[in-house]
Amino acid sequence: MPSAVFPHAAVDEVLRTVLARNPGEPEFHQAVTEVLESIAPALVERPEYVEAGILERLVEPERQVLFRVPWTDDRNRVQVNRGFRVQFNSALGPYKGGLRFHPTVNLGIIKFLGFEQIFKNALTAQGIGGAKGGSDFDPHGKSDAEIMRFCQSFMDELYRHLGEHTDVPAGDIGVGAREIGYLFGRYRKITNRHESGMFTGKGVAWGGAEVRTEATGYGAVFFLEQMLQRRGQGLEGRRAIVSGAGNVALYAIEKLQQRGALPITASDSSGYVVDESGIDLALLKQIKEVERGRVSDYAARRPSARFVAGGSVWDVPGELALPCATQNELDGAAAATLIRNGLVAVVEGANMPCTPDAVDAFRGARVLFAPGKAANAGGVATSALEMSQNASRQRWTFSDSEQRLQAIIVAVHDQAFEAAERYGAPGDYVVGANTASFVKVADAMLAQGVI
């Protein structure tokens, strides 16, 4: 089995420091380890990166903002959440990355996401740095008024750290059109500026971009298509196992269907649904986007579907796997089951959904594997298109925007594919994506001096 772990003394040293200096942040350790262990061939070729302390600087965020978010619930009780913004790296452009509102959010999660975002954003070639933020606030079961008050309080602190040339947030889990509206509105009021380019994912009627909603899911499928094409294969007629039922999953399902594949699953925290006749996307969208319901409601209304409470969606046989829910949702055991069931390709629609064990299993079985920082870059790439439109006061059509998105994803794919060949790991998109993006960021940091 080809290993993608290249030993290098400087990498070992930095990894030891990261573990010692950032206790209790396992997801951050995991993300840093995955990147550093695969870039050694680039360090051998360019020893000046090591001499200039690029690794030590790269793993330390440029700035981390932690703040109290007090708000009043509908029963007039005061609630307190914790807010985060980790501004990781701005060598390539203003900080850019989403906000996540979910009870599992903590500093280690935001740091892992921010670290991934540096490399993802570099791959898009759109001139954007890396950041992430969010809160341990849980939007589920909250009224609109509570969500608005929370978002306003969150922005009362965060606004001073943002700006179209400084830091540009967007959505992520738990932060969609509604939350972005409240956040943007508060920023506008506090600063007395209609500064469109300070937030992306805005409503299309007030500065948002066509295709931003669809972009992450569509982009993941474009990436998958490119990988299959390199092997002389296509999407037509293939059963696809999709996890999640949020923005990424819904639009991955949509594009899979447009390409003639057969997505048959969706999931949320309550369990998963299997629909052997193919997901009825209009029904699933109605339940998740309009009613804010559960996937179990889908099975209740669709005779060909069954709902499995708990359990693993990865038990369902299919040739394509698209984990689009959350980090570490697909482990080594699930990978083994998928491989036994005839898996051909995996595409990470979510950020780091596959554990290191799972990635090793895919590598060993020669299953095509697209890491999130390459495969789900379509979301942030389209955010950068939104920033361009805001800066130039232009509006591009849906089809123009989709073509631009597809061209960016093809370029992301090709960079990763070619870097993997160049650095001695042909077909390994983890090595390819990590080295191609690392070199871009490292070159910019080198040129800009020790700051």
Ligand code: GLU
């Ligand atoms: N949260 C998305 C991501 O993980 C999008 C970020 C953005 O558009 O800034 O890439």
